[in-house]
Amino acid sequence: MSMAxxxxxxxxxxxxxxxxxxPAPWDMxxxxxxxxxxxxxxxxxxxxxxxxxxxxxxxxxxxxxxxMLEVYHKRGVINARQFSAGEALRNAYEATQKSPPxxxxxxxxxxxxPDHAISxxxxxxxxxxxxxxxxxxxxxxxxxxxxxxxSGIPGRLYKGRRxxxxxxxxxxxxxxxxxxxxx
Numbered sequence: 001m002s003m004a005x006x007x008x009x010x011x012x013x014x015x016x017x018x019x020x021x022x023p024a025p026w027d028m029x030x031x032x033x034x035x036x037x038x039x040x041x042x043x044x045x046x047x048x049x050x051x052x053x054x055x056x057x058x059x060x061x062x063x064x065x066x067x068m069l070e071v072y073h074k075r076g077v078i079n080a081r082q083f084s085a086g087e088a089l090r091n092a093y094e095a096t097q098k099s100p101p102x103x104x105x106x107x108x109x110x111x112x113x114p115d116h117a118i119s120x121x122x123x124x125x126x127x128x129x130x131x132x133x134x135x136x137x138x139x140x141x142x143x144x145x146x147x148x149x150x151s152g153i154p155g156r157l158y159k160g161r162r163x164x165x166x167x168x169x170x171x172x173x174x175x176x177x178x179x180x181x182x183x
Contacts, residue, residue, distance in 0.1 A: 029063060039063055039064065040064060043062075044056060044060040065150075067090075069083065069090065081175075081178050083174075084183050085178035086177070089135075089177065090147050092124070092128040092131050096121075131181055134176070134181050139169070139176065141157070143177075153166035153167060153170065
């Protein structure tokens with residue numbers, strides 16, 4: 001061993017430290033700015049059916065994403081009926097984005113028949129189309145941005161002082177959807 005290597009090793013000796021992480025009994029996923037965007041950490045509470053008392057004895061936490069539709073509902077911009085209509089539309093849209101069910105994994109010794117997978121996809125599309133046909137043409141872009149994509153009121157449509165007009169337009173569009181779809 002050369003003298004330079006021996007000296008190098010001796011200089012670094014004692015300077016390395018172990019990495020210590022804060023105690024986190026529940027994994028909340030990565031802690032990056034992109035992962036924290038629109039994510040809330042909330043307590044998982046158990047509700048006793050007899051007393052109605054909420055408890056969380058193990059201090060369990062859960063992380064979940066919140067979209068702007070839910071934020072607008074919590075702030076009182078839209079009411080519960082409008083939120084239900086928007087949520088139903090969003091859930092129907094997200095169902096169309098899912099892949100067909102994994103029915104082929106169950107089939108072992110038979111020829112694959114895609115009829116079931118196709119009928120599931122057709123049902124999903126039908127549910128979305130039945131709700132989306134109630135959206136007026138002037139509301140489509142706003143509904144697409146806020147309800148389907150989970151973003152806020154688009155700034156290019158309602159910038160600055162016009163933001164309040166955008167909130168009123170969203171309220172009116174969801175009210176129309178709720179009335180037309182019988183929510």
